[in-house]
Amino acid sequence: MWNHGGTCRSCGREGRFRRGQCRPCRRGERAELAVDAADAAIELGALGGLWRVLRAVVRVLTN
Numbered sequence: 196m197w198n199h200g201g202t203c204r205s206c207g208r209e210g211r212f213r214r215g216q217c218r219p220c221r222r223g224e225r226a227e228l229a230v231d232a233a234d235a236a237i238e239l240g241a242l243g244g245l246w247r248v249l250r251a252v253v254r255v256l257t258n
Contacts, residue, residue, distance in 0.1 A: 202209055205220035216224075 201211060203217040203220055204215040205223075206217065208217045208220075210217065
């Protein structure tokens with residue numbers, strides 16, 4: 196779990212880092228993951244709204 200080699204796997208910064216990455220590199224990865232999750236939530240929300248509209252139209256047409 197500890198990188199005893201002395202360099203960050205992502206940027207090459209010198210030091211001993213847990214999980215092989217320095218703190219700024221781990222933060223960057225977390226930020227990218229959060230942005231991806233937000234994009235997926237927005238897309239799912241848009242698809243959910245479209246699905247509700249489609250169901251409403253079908254209900255109106257079938258009644």
